[in-house]
Amino acid sequence: MTTEVDYDFLxxxxxxxxxxxxxxxxxxxxxxxxxxxxxxxxLDIGCGTGSVSLELRENNVDVTGIDLxxxxxxxxxxxxxxxxxxxxxxxxxxxxxxxxxxxxxxxxLADVIEHVFNKKKAIAEVYRVLSKNGIAVVTVPWxxxxxxxxxxxxxxxxxxxxxxxxxxxxxDKRRIEKTFEKFSLKKYAVYxxxxxxxxxxxxSTPNTH
Numbered sequence: 001m002t003t004e005v006d007y008d009f010l011x012x013x014x015x016x017x018x019x020x021x022x023x024x025x026x027x028x029x030x031x032x033x034x035x036x037x038x039x040x041x042x043l044d045i046g047c048g049t050g051s052v053s054l055e056l057r058e059n060n061v062d063v064t065g066i067d068l069x070x071x072x073x074x075x076x077x078x079x080x081x082x083x084x085x086x087x088x089x090x091x092x093x094x095x096x097x098x099x100x101x102x103x104x105x106x107x108x109l110a111d112v113i114e115h116v117f118n119k120k121k122a123i124a125e126v127y128r129v130l131s132k133n134g135i136a137v138v139t140v141p142w143x144x145x146x147x148x149x150x151x152x153x154x155x156x157x158x159x160x161x162x163x164x165x166x167x168x169x170x171x172d173k174r175r176i177e178k179t180f181e182k183f184s185l186k187k188y189a190v191y192x193x194x195x196x197x198x199x200x201x202x203x204s205t206p207n208t209h
Contacts, residue, residue, distance in 0.1 A: 027139060028055055030191050030198050031110060035135055037061040040105040043129060045094050046112035050076035053108075057087045064088040064104075066097065094122045102131040109138045111196075114169040119179055127182050127203060134203045136183060143172040145195025171197055 031052055040062070044053040047065030049072050056063045065087065067073055073091050080086060092098050095118070107126050116122045126136055171179070173188050176199050183201035190197055 024051060026191065027110070027196060028052055030189075030196075031108065031137060031139065032056065032059070034187060034198060034200055035106065035137060037063075037106060041103065042106045042108065043097075043099070043104040044108045044110070045097075045126070046109065046115075047076065047089070048072050050079050052110050053087060054079055054083065054085060057085050058083070062087075064090065064099075066090040066092050066094075068093045094125055097125045097129050099129045101128050102134075103129045104134060105131050106135045106137060109136060111139055111141075113138060113179070114140045114171070123180060123182070130203045132203070132205070135186075136180065136199075136201045136203070138176070138180070138199045138201065140176070140197050140199075141168070141170040142190050142195035142197045143170040143175070145170065173197075176201075 028051055032055060037056060037059070038061075042056065042061055042063040044056075044063055044065045047053045047067050048069075050065065053063045053065040054076070065076065066089070067076075068091070070091055073089055076089060090098060094112070094116070107130055109126070113119060113122065130136065173185075176188065176197065177185050180199075180201050182204055184204050185199060186202050187200035188197070189199075
């Protein structure tokens with residue numbers, strides 16, 4: 001996983017500019033409602049400062065967060081304390097997840113995979129830790145989003161340093177299916193005011209014939 005610049009998504013959702021607040025509210029709401037998390041073990045890879053995992057934890061979801069950034073993990077611990085919430089956290093990268101095979105029923109990749117150089121290796125790890133018929137919930141920038149093509153992302157994101165990120169790929173349906181070739185695509189939608197894509201992908205059983 002690549003190292004991103006420090007950015008507190010949770011603070012942006014609550015205290016950012018109007019575009020940030022609308023975007024993050026829409027994004028997190030979509031992630032929360034697109035599948036049922038009830039009574040399922042959930043892993044939030046690239047959890048950042050907790051914008052997704054803390055929302056799920058407030059709804060009593062059994063969620064574990066992992067991020068490469070110590071800064072992000074320290075921020076999420078602060079947010080946990082403020083909200084009097086606790087959930088499991090780990091520092092690590094998605095190429096070597098510190099979890100056993102088949103550990104989670106759902107894995108969330110919220111605006112993560114577009115920043116990864118070796119997508120095949122990262123997704124192999126997602127596949128490994130998912131249980132049989134497990135689900136990956138993935139959000140990525142939409143390929144045809146005009147915000148990115150017309151260089152408006154600094155204005156809409158509220159982030160002057162966003163161009164410092166080493167990779168910022170974008171996707172359409174075909175690219176998602178190709179990238180997650182070991183999965184079957186169950187849901188796909190372009191959503192949010194700024195053209196995000198959300199996909200629900202089911203872990204496919206290897207063909208033994």
